[in-house]
Amino acid sequence: MQDTARRATPSALLVGVDFGTPHFDTELEELGLLAQTAGLAPVARVTCKRRAPDAALFIGSGKADEIKALAEDTGATEILFDQSLSPAQQRNLERHLQLPVNDRTLLILEIFAQRARSHEGKLQVELARLQYVSTRLVRRWSHLERQTGGAGVRGGPGEKQIELDRRMIGDAIKRTRERLERVKKQRNTQRRQRERQGAYNISLVGYTNAGKSTLFNALVKARAYAADQLFATLDTTTRQLYLAAQDAQGQGSGRSVSLSDTVGFIRDLPHGLIDAFQATLREAADADLLLHVVDASNPHFPEQIGQVQDVLHEIGAGDVPQVLVFNKLDALAPTQRPRHLQDGFDLEGRSVPRLFVSARTGEGLAPLRQWLAEQAQRARGEPAPQSPDTQGAQA
Ligand SMILES: Nc1nc2c(ncn2[C@@H]2O[C@H](COP(=O)(O)OP(=O)(O)OP(=O)(O)O)[C@@H](O)[C@H]2O)c(=O)[nH]1
Ligand SMILES: [Mg+2]
Numbered sequence: 001m002q003d004t005a006r007r008a009t010p011s012a013l014l015v016g017v018d019f020g021t022p023h024f025d026t027e028l029e030e031l032g033l034l035a036q037t038a039g040l041a042p043v044a045r046v047t048c049k050r051r052a053p054d055a056a057l058f059i060g061s062g063k064a065d066e067i068k069a070l071a072e073d074t075g076a077t078e079i080l081f082d083q084s085l086s087p088a089q090q091r092n093l094e095r096h097l098q099l100p101v102n103d104r105t106l107l108i109l110e111i112f113a114q115r116a117r118s119h120e121g122k123l124q125v126e127l128a129r130l131q132y133v134s135t136r137l138v139r140r141w142s143h144l145e146r147q148t149g150g151a152g153v154r155g156g157p158g159e160k161q162i163e164l165d166r167r168m169i170g171d172a173i174k175r176t177r178e179r180l181e182r183v184k185k186q187r188n189t190q191r192r193q194r195e196r197q198g199a200y201n202i203s204l205v206g207y208t209n210a211g212k213s214t215l216f217n218a219l220v221k222a223r224a225y226a227a228d229q230l231f232a233t234l235d236t237t238t239r240q241l242y243l244a245a246q247d248a249q250g251q252g253s254g255r256s257v258s259l260s261d262t263v264g265f266i267r268d269l270p271h272g273l274i275d276a277f278q279a280t281l282r283e284a285a286d287a288d289l290l291l292h293v294v295d296a297s298n299p300h301f302p303e304q305i306g307q308v309q310d311v312l313h314e315i316g317a318g319d320v321p322q323v324l325v326f327n328k329l330d331a332l333a334p335t336q337r338p339r340h341l342q343d344g345f346d347l348e349g350r351s352v353p354r355l356f357v358s359a360r361t362g363e364g365l366a367p368l369r370q371w372l373a374e375q376a377q378r379a380r381g382e383p384a385p386q387s388p389d390t391q392g393a394q395a
Pocket of ligand 2: 154212214225226232233262
């Protein structure tokens with residue numbers, strides 16, 4: 001057995017298996033961030049290459065022994081896999097390694113559970129968790145399976161218990177869905193009110209940690225929670241954003257639009273979560289304009305844009321007009337700084353307007369406000385003030 005008490009803080013050994021997928025994260029950087037966000041200190045990283053997962057252990061048994069030794073040396077209290085494990089693989093690995101084994105999906109679910117604040121957010125996480133658990137039930141009853149001669153033997157006490165448990169979980173899923181339905185109705189009423197008032201709705205979307213909340217705070221002078229964590233934001237916050245547009249004659253005209261800060265996206269967002277968070281994510285699909293925030297200082301930003309696009313398509317927001325906001329301009333090396341702070345960016349074969357900003361220092365925010373004011377004005381069918389570097393959002 002492991003001396004798990006050796007470390008005061010729960011710590012994790014990170015494992016990534018490269019199956020030749022195009023953007024394998026060799027440094028396991030994101031998994032490390034996820035672990036930290038969930039309160040686990042990453043103490044060691046192991047990566048290996050395989051053509052296909054081993055049916056029983058996911059990795060080879062030699063690799064498993066190596067991981068076991070490394071876990072002992074580093075005092076890791078659990079093992080975290082970057083890829084999804086089947087319930088059987090997870091169980092076999094736990095037996096082999098004598099430590100709790102979890103995967104990225106469970107980690108993300110755990111973070112969501114820790115972060116959920118609103119009634120709706122908690123219900124959504126609960127639903128996703130129930131859905132995840134319902135596929136892994138067998139695990140909890142493995143001691144009963146052993147009594148009846150191992151998994152696969154039908155009709156033992158374990159089997160009955162699983163049936164019972166499945167039914168209870170099915171009922172819980174149904175109840176949670178109904179409660180969510182009621183919350184959704186309230187949300188729809190609020191949205192209809194906004195629509196009646198003719199508000200122009202803008203939603204911030206983007207990869208987690210891109211700086212959406214920081215930008216939101218800078219634009220509306222709010223204090224939404226922003227932190228160097230993944231999924232700092234789970235609940236949608238909406239505020240009025242007052243935009244004072246200036247036309248060519250320097251005439252100001254005030255415009256108020258509503259701006260929503262929302263949950264961030266991530267590679268391979270667990271399917272149950274997308275399903276459960278439909279209501280929150282719908283906010284994006286119903287917006288008049290999406291501010292797609294990108295961390296321009298992250299070398300993986302092109303993949304992250306792709307991941308965000310995938311989720312947007314999945315939730316039916318693929319056709320909402322977008323503007324790309326390349327954030328963290330201050331964190332770019334002088335040689336990486338763009339020559340123009342406003343240009344077009346090729347997104348899925350269309351040119352989309354792009355603006356560079358720093359939500360932290362405020363650079364580029366005035367042009368962004370101006371740009372948004374013009375869009376809102378256009379949407380109302382009013383002539384937009386002419387400015388030489390203005391580009392329209394594609395519809
Ligand atoms: N250098 C720099 N850091 C920034 C900037 N904007 C945000 N950050 C930092 O990036 C981290 C993430 O910021 P958030 O605003 O919480 O990001 P988010 O997109 O809301 O993240 P989630 O809610 O977790 O999806 C924080 O540590 C911010 O301080 C910026 O313009 N420059
Ligand atoms: Mg946020």
